[in-house]
Amino acid sequence: MTASFRRLLALTSVLVLTTFTIYLYTTPEHFSNLSNNLYSFSTFYTPPPAPSNRPLDLDFFSKSYVISLPHRTDRRKDIDRLMDGLRISNWVYHDATYYNTSLIPHLLHNVQAQRIEEDHTFHSVVNLPFAWPADIDSSPSSIESNSNSLALAGAELWPSQPTPAVSLPNTSLVCAEENFRLTKFSDELPQWRYLTPQRVATFHSHLTAIRRVVDDNARAGVDLTREEGKTQEHIALILEDDVDMEVDIKERLGFCWSNEANHPPVENPYLIPRKNKLHPSFQPRCLHAYALSPAGAVRVLKYLRHEPFAYGRSVDLAFAWLILEKRLKSFTTVPPLVIQRKITKTDITVFGGSIWKEQLHEGVLGTTQSGDEV
Template sequence: MSTEAADMDEIPPLPQDLSDKLDVLVEVVELLGLDSIDFASYSPVLSRLVDQSISLSLTQERLRATEQELREHLGYLRHHNGLLEHWRKTLQEPGSSTSEESSEDLERRRESLLRSAREYHKELEALIAQSHPPKVTITALLQQQEKNRKLARDIKDKKAKIRTFQGLPPLGLLEESEIERKSMSPIPVACELTDPAVSALHPSRRCYPLAAMSAAFQTRIDQELEPLFAPRQTSRYSRNAQLFSLFFLVLVYAALFSTFIIDTTRLLSIISLPSLIQTNVSTPSPARTNSTRALGVANKIYVISLPSRKDRRADMEVLRNKLGLDWTYIKATASNEPIVSSILDWVRIVREGPPTVVTSEDEVTESTPGDMQQRIAFRWPSDIDALARSSLPLDLWDSGVWPEPSNHAARPALDRPDVPLPCATKIFSFPSAARLNGSWDINHLPEHMVLTPSRIACWHSHTKLIHSIANGKSSASEVSIVLEDDVDMEQDIQEQLLHLWKFLPPDWDIVFLGHCWSNEKLHPAISIPTGYKKSILRLLSRSRSLFWSSLHPSNGPKCTHAYALSYRGARRLLLHLRYPPFAYSRAIDQAISWLITSGRLKSYSVVPSLVVQRKIQTSDIGSGTGSKWRDVLTHGFFDDETQ
């Protein structure tokens, strides 16, 4: 009985190869300073090695640059030394014809070169004296490389060890055996040792109790693997050697399916987009219409054109047929029509006589008290917002205390009706033309600053159409597009507009499909994920075209050759353009630009333009083909026609 107890107390030693492998595993863990077997533990070690390698490379590059600079200085010195040697030999030759004056010049040059050589020599010594100690020595780098190679071999050996653990008894059986051993209960003796690994433990083929063998092996494994699993005191996983196989298998599957998981996450983010939006951000309104005959986003398209410009209408018909569009031609007002001269006279009367609109009393410091009583401070009508939201009919003209252009015949005639009128640059009207003419030379104003009949006619043409749109029996979601008759469009304009229209907020007034003389990219483009978390934006970076547009808040665009109006936007624009103190005060594109920059209209601009002016025919407003501004399309219709 005592012999059996002694046998039970003996702990069989581990095989030498298994013990060596476990020792190697412990050394690897200590060298790496690992706390766990995940990537996050050994990643800092690899990063530190990469940083040291980069630092060494930078030091080598600096040394190469210094060496190259020294070589250049040395070559320069050799060149001058050769020149000195040449002239020395020339002067020493018998019968030399060099004059004393030439010798003095050469001597001065020699002294100058010697001074330069001394300076270069000092610079060279200073460069040599400078130390550039590398952060990593070559010896340390070689040692680290050797450690890396050894680590790679150890990892390879560790993978081989995993297969050894796979033949151990199940964890549950080992725990049961340990409990039985501690309780000293009778345990059946395994006399037949069929496992080669177990047979190696017992060369004399003596039979050991299974509990003793399992407990000894379990204790040795706990001691060897404790540095790896110390932070996690969970015996269920730390003692199961098969966890190593599972860990590497998970790494392989993660590497294979990482791209699929990321793309799937993005797709789920797109599907659950509303849940990602903050509560204070509203989803942009969708496209207002699906009419393909009106560029997919509008209900109607209008083209303002003079009936006399048959050349332009012919080109517009070609454009309409090729793009498959429907539009209505609106008769433009000609500059020689009576209404134009009537409006010019009206503007002159408003500027000459009371009431003259000013912004403050500072603008009338030279006026008499009587004049001050006749002047009023400028203010927009207080009912503009209410009328814009309503569906009440709007007149083309808001007379108020100002007479309508067609009803001013009873007013006294002006002494100088032929004096040109300048365009206003502020919200209020210019001082009287008579006083202006006495102090300024109106004839020396630039052409774009003169209120010509053509500019009056252009204002009247657009205002008539906007008045018709604002009084139409339309819903709040109706969209109208206004074009002039000298434009070209992108061939895929409909597809681009269908995409851009999804980004428009519901309260927009006007969208410039084309513009000029302004930087419309000043403000960032609007996008659907406004208010999203930064992580979501980075996640959706590959789908940028789905969530970012080329639609920017307007910065004061000029030109009216292509713009879209919402129903409320048309009413709001008309209410401003018809207000007498502001009406016909300048070119209409300058007026709309002022309303945008002052916050009276909510406007957006497409950048780059989808519609541009062709500028190949005579302008109806300015001289020649118009202003010097030129815009180009990516794939314009007429561009392909001319090629």
């Protein structure tokens, strides 16, 4: 990675290589063995030595995290092949959250407790009182000076607290928009507007993966704060478990369901790769591949765990809103470097689905075009 690109990452919270949605599956035998721990970690995979003609390791990422449900051994076999093909060695699986654990209704009760003032008597759309914490933009004040760590706070503490004494509505909860705008439930709303257990589980999977990035950086002695003009190393890559990447991803340097070329590309010959361009992010959808600087991971975590904001919408839309509001500094590569393979059906949606819009030139796993309907 060029020195100029490293300097750019020093100013960046999020680098969107593409964007993704986590697909959640479960089986009764796996469900019976689940725990209610805040997060569960798995072991490293050590790939065999690769031939010298293989692509070089993606050394601009210090560590990669693959969010995956433990029982999806079929997907994990493909991820093993993907990491082997790209010679990525420092990576781990991060166990995703099952939507049918007792944790998810608990989180939904906490979300409803934040909405206790919601009243649609006179208006179908209401904006509840909302404010970001005063110190959310000041990362040094929230880092424990002695341990260089970020203490658990906000919605991260919900799993260890009693369930709020509020009733869930008979209808589905509706995803919040903007900061805290709520629309009255209607059967005519598109399914992606419903706050389902699957979407809450996806949010939890991402939040705990980002927490893991922060904790791993802290344990490694990485500075979690950003000093103006100082380059941040130790960039973390977070992936979903059904992705494929361009074979020559290192030479190229995505996005989904949005025009990420809305903003002009970064006009710097040292930053624009030969085949892909780097654009300031506009409203990237999905989250199946993204990179976080150490300070960026802290910043994202603090936003996602803010109680009136946490778990109240799809996690990819939470990212999109924070980027649109310029609370996160993010850049997107166009065209995408990583896409979902779309070879299996997801149960994150209630019904229907869509054809994936993007494609790869030549994926490591053989993907060259969009997948089946999901």
